[in-house]
Amino acid sequence: xxxxxxxxxxxxxxxxxxxxxxxxxxxxxxxxxxxxxxxxxxxxxxxxxxxxxxxxxxxxxxxxxxxxxxxxxxxxxxxxxxxxxxxxxxxxxxxxxxxxxxxxxxxxxxxxxxxxxxxxxxxxxxxxxxxxxxxxxxxxxxxxxxxxxxxxxxxxxxxxxxxxxxxxxxxxxxxxxx
Numbered sequence: 001x002x003x004x005x006x007x008x009x010x011x012x013x014x015x016x017x018x019x020x021x022x023x024x025x026x027x028x029x030x031x032x033x034x035x036x037x038x039x040x041x042x043x044x045x046x047x048x049x050x051x052x053x054x055x056x057x058x059x060x061x062x063x064x065x066x067x068x069x070x071x072x073x074x075x076x077x078x079x080x081x082x083x084x085x086x087x088x089x090x091x092x093x094x095x096x097x098x099x100x101x102x103x104x105x106x107x108x109x110x111x112x113x114x115x116x117x118x119x120x121x122x123x124x125x126x127x128x129x130x131x132x133x134x135x136x137x138x139x140x141x142x143x144x145x146x147x148x149x150x151x152x153x154x155x156x157x158x159x160x161x162x163x164x165x166x167x168x169x170x171x172x173x174x175x176x177x178x
Contacts, residue, residue, distance in 0.1 A: 003060035003067050003109075005117055008052045012059055015066040020045040023104040024139075031140035032167065039165035044139060046080045048073075050088070051101060058121055060114045068114035070103030072122035074129060077101075078171075079137040093130035097173065098122075100136035119149060127176045138170045150174050 008016060024045035028037040050073075051057035057071035077087035078099055091098065100122060105115050126134060135154070138146055143153065151172040158166050 003062035008057040008059045016047045016069050020104045026107045027141040036167050039161050040167045043161045067109040068105040070118040073099040097133040097135040098126035098131040133175050135173050
């Protein structure tokens with residue numbers, strides 16, 4: 001059975017939080033050490049509820065179970081924990097890229113095109129609002145996936161999380177028209 005792609009609703013928040021945490025706990029140890037993995041789970045694998053409020057976050061629903069989630073944002077915040085003072089600022093589609101945010105797939109639903117479908121839906125929605133490009137902050141497990149979809153690494157990064165742990169990743173960009 002193929003899950004249904006739909007906008008996330010506030011009632012989905014607990015299931016999305018559980019999915020994000022479980023997905024990160026599964027993937028991160030293959031790329032990060034014993035300090036980085038739990039820190040990255042704690043600070044990166046957390047839903048930003050503003051995405052649901054804005055209607056830019058989507059889920060794949062399989063008979064009432066959330067099996068994948070992700071979306072985009074027209075706001076300045078690049079990722080959970082980015083901490084910039086103007087995170088809520090609306091972006092200018094004419095001169096700034098939209099943000100791809102918080103993509104997670106349940107381990108038993110990987111490799112079925114769910115993240116790809118969410119990403120394409122997000123790109124289409126951002127394009128409809130006038131954006132010409134997107135940017136994202138990728139964790140190391142996500143870099144190969146995003147590269148396979150036309151993203152390029154703009155910058156290798158090391159984010160210092162609130163607990164002081166440093167976690168490597170990448171800022172990636174892509175034209176929406178690719």
